[in-house]
Each structure stands twice: as C-alpha cells, then as structure tokens.
Amino acid sequence: MNQHPLTNSGENQRLFSYEQRVKTAFDVVVPTLKDISSMQNESDFEIRAQEIAHKQLGYKLPESFLEDAWVQQLDMRRLFAWCMFETYRIFCDDFFNNDPLGTGNENNFKQMLQECGFHTLDVSPCADGRLAHVIRYVMRLPYREVRRKSFAGAMFDIEDSIDKWVETELMRFREGQPNAADESTRYLKTVVYHYSSVDPEHEGCAAHGSDTDLAAQSGIDRLYGFKQAIENTYCCGASIDHLLIGLDTDTDTLRIHIPGEDGSINLKKYIDAREVYDETKTMSAQSAKEWIADFVKGNNPSMSFGMTKFITYILINNLSQIDYVRNYHGDYYKDAGHAERFIGAGIGFEEIQLRNLTYFAYLNTVEEAAADLDVGIKIFTGLNVSHGMPVPVVIRYDYHGNVPGARERAEQHCYQVAGALENRYPELTSQGLLHTLLAVRDVSAASCIEVLDSSVTAQTAQEAH
Secondary structure: OOOOOOOOHHHHHHHHHHHHHHHHHHOOHHHHHHHHHOOOOOOOOOHHHHHHHHHOOOOOOHHHHHHOOOOOOOOOOHHHHHHHHHHHHHHHHHHHHHOOOOOOHHHHHHHHHHHHHHEEEEEEEEOOHHHOOHHHOOOOOOOHHHHHEHHHHHHOOOOHHHHHHHHHHHHHHHHHOOOOOOOOOEEEEEEEEEEEEOOOOOOOOOOOOOOOOHHHHHHHHHHHHHHHHHHHHOOOOOEEEEEEEEEEOOOOOEEEEEOOOOOOOEEEEEEEEEEEHHHOOOOHHHHHHHHHHHHHHOOOOOOOOHHHHHHHHHHHHHHHEEEEEHHHHHOOOOOOOOOOOOEEEEEEOOOOHHHHHHEEEEOOOOOHHHHHHHHHHHHHHHHHHHHHEEEEEEEEEEEEOOOOOHHOOOOOOOOHHHHHHHHHHHHHHOOEEEEEEEEEEEEOOOOEEEEEEEEHHHHHHHHHH
C-alpha cells in the first residue's frame, strides 16, 4: 500500500504488534470463559478448565472458583472480573519491566520543545477510551515527557492545572528542571476534544452530546479560564500558552486550531491533517516537510516561530498515524464506538497508551469526579452490563515513595474510593455487576504496580468463612 513519504513504517509495525498483543490478551477472556462454562458439569472439569485457561490465557484460574462447580453454577461474573484484573496486572508488569513503547528520543523531544519556546507540555484529552493513545500513537510523542490527565469532555480541573504549573515553576527556580527559571520558555496547556467523521451525531463526545462545536468551544473556554486564573494570581506576564486540538476518533486525524495574533483560538480556523496528507503525499520527504512548515506559517504569519515549529512537528507525526489506521484498520476503525475493556479510576495509569483499552476517571474522591464516573458507568452499561457482564474498575493511586506517609495515603485513597463506588452504584455492586481491583505504584522507584486487594478475592474470602 502506498504510504506518505514522511510515514515511519517501521514504527507503525512495532506499535501495531504491541497493540494487537495487548488487546488480544483482554479479548480472549470471554471466548475462553465460554469454553470453560460449557464443560462445568463434566467429571474432570477442574483439570480441563485449568488446561484451557493456561493455554488460551497464559495463566491458571483460582482453584476456589472451580472446585464447587459440580454442585452449583460457576460465578462467571466474578471469574470474568478476576481474569480482566489478572490480565491487567500482567500487562502492567510487561510495560514497566520491558518498556515496550519506549522511543529513545526523550532528550531530543525535550530539546525540540525548548527550541519551540516551551518547557512543559500539559495535555488534557477527553477521558473517552478512544483518545487513550493520543500521546504515544496519534501525536507520536514520548509519553514520559508529556503530562497527560484525562477528563470527561476534556473539561480539565483548573485548580489541578494551577497546582501543576506552580510545581513546574518551583522546579525551574530551585533545580533548573526542565530548564532554568530565567529562560524565556512557556508552559503549553493543550486540550484535545474529539468528534466522529463516520457517525458525528452519535459517536462524538458523550459528555457534550456528540456536539462537536460544543466540545471545541468548551475546550476553548476552559483554556481561557486556566490562563486567566494564572495571570490573575501570579501576574499578567505569567508564562502560559494554550493550544486546542481536535481528534477524529474514526481515523486518528488531527484538527489543530491555529492561535490568532493575540493567542486567541478560533473555533472555525484550523488545519486538518488529512488535507495536509493529501496535499503532500506525492512529494519527496524534504519537499513535504518544507510545504507543511510554510502552510502552517501561512495560516497565521504573526504566529511565533516556536508555535509554528511545534504545530508543524505534531502534524508531521500525525501523518504516520493516518497511515497506521489505513494500513491496519482500513479507511477507519471498525470499533467506531466505545470498546473499552475496563475503567481506570484514581491517579496514575502511565501505561495506558492504547486506543479503546480504558476509560479514565482521574480523581481524588468519587464526589469530585462523579460526572466522569457516571459517564464511564453509562458506557459500560452498554458494553458489559447489558450482556450480563460486570464493570471492571481498576482503582489505582501512584505515590512518591520518598515522601513520608505517601504510600499509606495512597492505600487509604484506594479503599475510600472502593467504598464510595459501592455506595454510588449499590445495585450494580449487589448483583455482582461491578468489581474493583485496588493497586498502588511507587513512581519514585519506577516500580511495577502492587495489588492491594480486589472485590473478587474479598468475596472469595468471605464465602470461605
């Protein structure tokens, strides 16, 4: 298949292999459990069930789940949740031990970012699982060097972003990281909203009623609010720039809104990466690079050199992802709607860089993120509950092990959120249609996740007594 001259086909092959391996591990759970369920009345059920699980899933099932199958039906909901959680644990161990998505160009990116006049890139995508891969795949950025925090409708918490800005500026002042405070670089806050080109009225952003203009305008308003809050608090010269990006979740094509001369964002003025692709696909690689740079600059000649360079960089990177979708998925993703495998709630989840794997709900308390969680539960009501399967929720809090008491607070957060989820969704919980896994991770030690508890094993222990 013909590809764009700037497409990195080798990286596309590697990224696709990883995506397939991970998603297959989750997707094989249901057919495997169907096979096991069909034989639970046979005399050698336990032996055969474990053989099938080991062969198809790569791990064995808890014996306590199987041993009473001859007198009562297997609790398939609980077994499904246990398998999803075990698959997640294995996936995390592989990610943190083997770094399968490592790019090796973190230093190059940091240098490039500073050459563009920015010291930090802070991205807030929508929590929708169809945007979970926006950093590493869609924009082809090193995930370790980008702050990503997802919210329903991309409606990020302004106070949380202010805290991160303060932390970043303090690090620059005290430690010269990522650069010295007296260097004239800026903090770039970016919102990524989304829309659907295949079914715009139904498969757009659920938080905004699939209204693309509303999703984009809400992103603009939130960016303006953040910048105004910083300037009102820390003076008008505070170093903030902002950028609005749209993502077509059917083709992974970016829509980058060009800032006006005064930094304002125009809802209708943007560059569509698909149009850039079509205009440059027959050029040489060098000619295509030059054309794109000139095209970006031509959309706003007064735009700073750095912003022009950064937008050009993102556009060029996105060309590889456009070919990625075309080559491996056709004209567009066949799962145009939601197909997430579990909900991730809490703080962390650096390892989630794959499309439609996870619905995010970043939160300190359930009450603070009630809207995000309700959207996630609504999505999984259609995906799982309507078919009799439970909603798997991974509650995860990362902490800094060098901070006294941090681990204890992370554990406390996990148990508090688990209890709050049971209280918020009592009907699902009582029917075995919502299960939770509790985990923490010490980011200071760059360690793997540590599983604390789960509703599945807790239920098993309770039954044993």
